[in-house]
Amino acid sequence: MRKREKKQVALWMVMKRECRRLVSRPLYLFCMVVAPLFCYVFFTTLMSSGLPTDLPVGAVDMDNSATSRSIIRNLDAFGQTAVVAHYENVTEARIAMQEGKIYGFFYIPKGLSADAQSQRQPKLSFYTNNSYLIAGSLLFKDMKMMGELAAGAASRSVLYAKGATEDQAMSYLQPIVIDTHPLQNPWLNYSVYLCNTLVPGVLMLLIFMVTVYAIGVEIKDRTAREWLRMSNNSIYIALAGKLLPHTVVFFIMGIFYNVYLYGFLHFPCNSGILPMILATLCLVLASQCCGIVMIGTLPTLRLGLSFASLWGVLSFSVSGFSFPVMAMNPVLQGLSVLFPLRHYFLIYVDQALNGYSMIYSWPNYMALLIFMMLPFFVVNRLKETLIYYKYVP
Known part of the structure; x- marks a missing residue:
């Protein structure tokens, strides 16, 4: 029981340390709150009438x-x-x-x-x-x-x-009369078509970069050993304590865009808002775990951020909302499963547009769960980096 209490205290101390870092650096406020809110408003008002007119x-x-x-x-x-x-x-x-x-x-x-x-x-x-x-x-x-x-x-x-x-x-x-019925988006509203993937995609990209930055800046500023000591030299407690405050903030931003899109703008959501909030939570956690893998694979701040931005931007191209994946090259079709946004998009189609039961989307939920397991493959390498790596400008 004493050992468990020590772990809880260590986790709490790391979380308090990270909260102080969040409020002391305006960059975090901008990337975690200001930038997402700006993108939400920008994308949803870009074509507020649904289609370009005149x-x-x-x-x-x-x-x-x-x-x-x-x-x-x-x-x-x-x-x-x-x-x-x-x-x-x-x-x-x-x-x-x-x-x-x-x-x-x-x-x-x-x-x-x-x-x-x-x-x-x-x-x-x-x-x-x-x-x-x-x-x-x-x-x-x-x-x-x-x-x-x-x-x-x-x-x-x-x-x-x-x-x-x-x-x-x-x-x-007109010997044959054609009766057309566009499904799920009968208004042919481009805002509905684009914003439901662009908005979570931007949030995912910011999570990638903030996660990589939060860990990489510890290495750059030579505070990684202090961070690790505070967690009783447990890389799991160190990562959990650092990223849990991020998770809370990003999940609140995710709830906000769901309420904004489906509650305020009344975009189609045939399954109700709760399944989409669950999918958003899975996307946030999967994106954070991908960020850990990125900085663990390339433990240099500039390389890690480059990896995060490249992977995040590619997600928009291969997620399937702008060009159908089934029409892509077979190699790209196979690679599309490596992007969390692709699975979130498929969940959105099943849940919000088609109104299917969540059981129909279980492969995509399992894929996001697999993304959450990926850090276990790099934690030992990341711990060694935190202890021994010397940052060279």
Whole structure:
């Protein structure tokens, strides 16, 4: 019992020491509180309307008829599209697009109305700048739809002129009606699509770097032996005492973003908020353990921070929220399991979006648990580093 009490006292002393270090260095406050809060607000307000609206486009109307003006007015009525300028020719519109004044332009050739009435198949053209992926994709969709609607309206007028009824005309123009139902995010809200992974991803990246820094700075400042002595020379007590205050702060920040996303912004959360809070706790612990492995593998502050930042940034690419993992190279598909954010993303899809029971996500919870076990492979090396390593600037 006496030995157990000594361990508890040592753990408490290390925790008190770490709390003093946290409040004495503004860097910790910035990385653990200010930066996450800023990212939460920044990402959720970046596209607060859900989708970009009123993207500027131009129009080149060579026909200048009632039909062409109607087409341009209808295009301007689309939510994502705003016709902000009319150009005399394609050259002027192309220069404006290259200068970044517009994201695309709609070209109506001369004689469109007359050719359509005489069934000579006039051509509508539209150009979008896909260097801006989201803007180009949304405008391409709107302009293509406008072209199809214009073609359908012309064909319908011809059919009416030949004596067809409205039902006959519509069955000819649209023999198969497509009924679409986007699941889980029916609003096609980009903020819902992006923020639920970007926000925890940023928190994970900060946990990586703060964990590496908190241990690496002990080595750099030559205080590692003092830290280890205070823990009765137990590397487990030393790590637990140092990182438990971090865990509390980061978990509070994780609870905050869950309440903010699902409670305040009312993002889809079909399983309830508690499973997502549990997943957040698992992500925080897994990220801290990964940070221990990083500094234990490369026990130099600059190398450890480089490792943490590289691994954290790569997590956004291979987690699957921006590009599906199943479409990646098979090697990258296999490597994707090495990133905690990938498993958190899959839990989010199962729990928040699909509303499945937690049992369906057990492989991902087990993966995060395995991340928590990784420090056992480096603790002995890390302890030797704390005792013998001499930092060289």
